[in-house]
Amino acid sequence: MIDSESGTPYLYERYWLQHPEAEFRLLPSDNIGYLDFPGPVLPRLEAAIIRLHAQVGNAITEGRRIVVGVGSAEVLMASMWVQAGAAMKSSTSNGPVQVYSQPPYYSAYPEVATALGSRDFTWTNMSSNDLSSAQQDVVEFACSPNNPDGALQNQTIAGSRVIHDHAYYWPHYTPIMHPVDYGPQDIAVFTLSKLTGHASSRIGWAVVGDPALADGMQQYVNWHGNIPLESQARAATLLEHVIGSQGGIFSYGRVEMQRRWTLLSDLAAGQQRFTFQSRQAAFDHWSGRTEMATPPYLWIRCNQERDADCAMTLQQAGITPRDGQKFGASAQYARLSLLMRQMDFDKMALKLERLMMG
Amino acid sequence: MIDSESGTPYLYERYWLQHPEAEFRLLPSDNIGYLDFPGPVLPRLEAAIIRLHAQVGNAITEGRRIVVGVGSAEVLMASMWVQAGAAMKSSTSNGPVQVYSQPPYYSAYPEVATALGSRDFTWTNMSSNDLSSAQQDVVEFACSPNNPDGALQNQTIAGSRVIHDHAYYWPHYTPIMHPVDYGPQDIAVFTLSKLTGHASSRIGWAVVGDPALADGMQQYVNWHGNIPLESQARAATLLEHVIGSQGGIFSYGRVEMQRRWTLLSDLAAGQQRFTFQSRQAAFDHWSGRTEMATPPYLWIRCNQERDADCAMTLQQAGITPRDGQKFGASAQYARLSLLMRQMDFDKMALKLERLMMG
Incomplete structure (x- = not known):
């Protein structure tokens, strides 16, 4: 079996094996006591995040605050909590705030919204049209490029409070068309895990325009x-390496992702059984060239009746996918991660090829 | 000014400067992807926690689960959330669960209970007698030895769900009289920060008898x-050093804490203006000798009218304390941390001496 269910980013292991110079060391006497710098974030880490966004050109950070959390998981929790609080404060309605994301949406959003059993916010499966006409208070997750299908997403409900999840807005997944630059009601979320592969360091961050929202999020994290400290310091070491190498990890990731997508596109061309998501080319300001998008996930539609349970079909072919229903889509869809090690990807492509010829 | 407000444990810096062999290193290619071990906790860390409790004799872990969180802050949040949920489930009452701790209590408990503005639980200032007779659902924090006064604490309200905070139940602060060994409704909480001084590593853990409570806490942390991973791995490295050295950090800490308390006791003896908490001796199973308690905080009562605002008196003498009112006590009380570096402690003791002669 090839595990293509989780998006664990082993893809980047080979790059870091070639760059042992970014080693991280701490003496036992380092950093005794609580954090001894002003503010909750290690200044080296905050500086590296700001410089990297400027170098890549994917986010404007001037006049905004950086709020760091334990992975994007905690940053998304904190974002939802402050946005729901802000929506309630400016509302006359009594009911819980509705948390929405347009399908297909990242499967973690409904989990985040229902996790704590809060009476203040709740996940909704209403459509954006119905929510708009019902004049509900809405917090909206907009993931761009989108997990699972790579589409560029934005707010769909006027007046909603938006959390923009930009986990994949980096050059190894997409052309960088412009830096994100939202108004004060919006929160933009990034994470180390899909950037360098260090998912277990649990470093996520938000770029936040409204100081009151940033304060609320920081309180939640505190x-x-x-x-x-250890993960903040290691993340700083890694990001400084990314900056110093002028984005060596992006060049490596883009070349490898292009190779993977070329292989997948060739497979798709000769058959009708499966449809993959379409991809767009655009001018990429990071490289100064027009580039094709290379999304981290393959979003498959099974077109034939015998494949009505698309995930089951893939599973039987020796590939573990994530069922499309977890993303608010039908069982006709499934998601495959493309972020595994090269050897595992090549095995998966072979299994996919056999299935397509079947 | 001497900062005696925060309990940041710089005391242990000198010990670790003498033990650079517990260095921590990671290559950039180490631990790519999400945690790749079964279960949420690094097996090396879990094993070290269990072995250390056995070696010190301060907790029975057999038949119990270890739940690790981001510092005791997150472990206390998760504990309160599951205990409040469990209390509500087995209750007919509709109102929020009351969160209680007998004064003087650690100043973080009211913060934890009110932080999220939950409608499910709320901090109470009712007395334990009133709560008992009102038949309220109660979650109770019992800190032992107690922050701020070092007293040994236990449940005060029959039928309450208890979170035992044992941050200071280590040999450098107290004789280890017996291992804690609670029933399945109780949660025992420990933390690295007051054990080795690595407060910014944010490693706390709970020893939990009921698997359902442990699952709920783990969900909250997830x-x-x-x-x-970095802080888990570094904590494992440090705890393995503590185990391998047969508790070298405890021997160091106890000798230094005894020196500090001898000095303080001598100061107190000659005057009536201030009263310090009393301390008890007991048989210490860790060392096999009778030992005097050496609490991490000095809990001061100002006895004279001119010192009605005890914190202000200390502040004016050049020592920043934490006001007794933050612990649910009166302004006649104040807490001084004793965990600063040796040089800072000696300066503080000198200021205290001058004040006592005034």
């Missing part, structure tokens, strides 16, 4: 223990 | 991003 109540949950803040962010371990 | 939703908030789980625990960074």
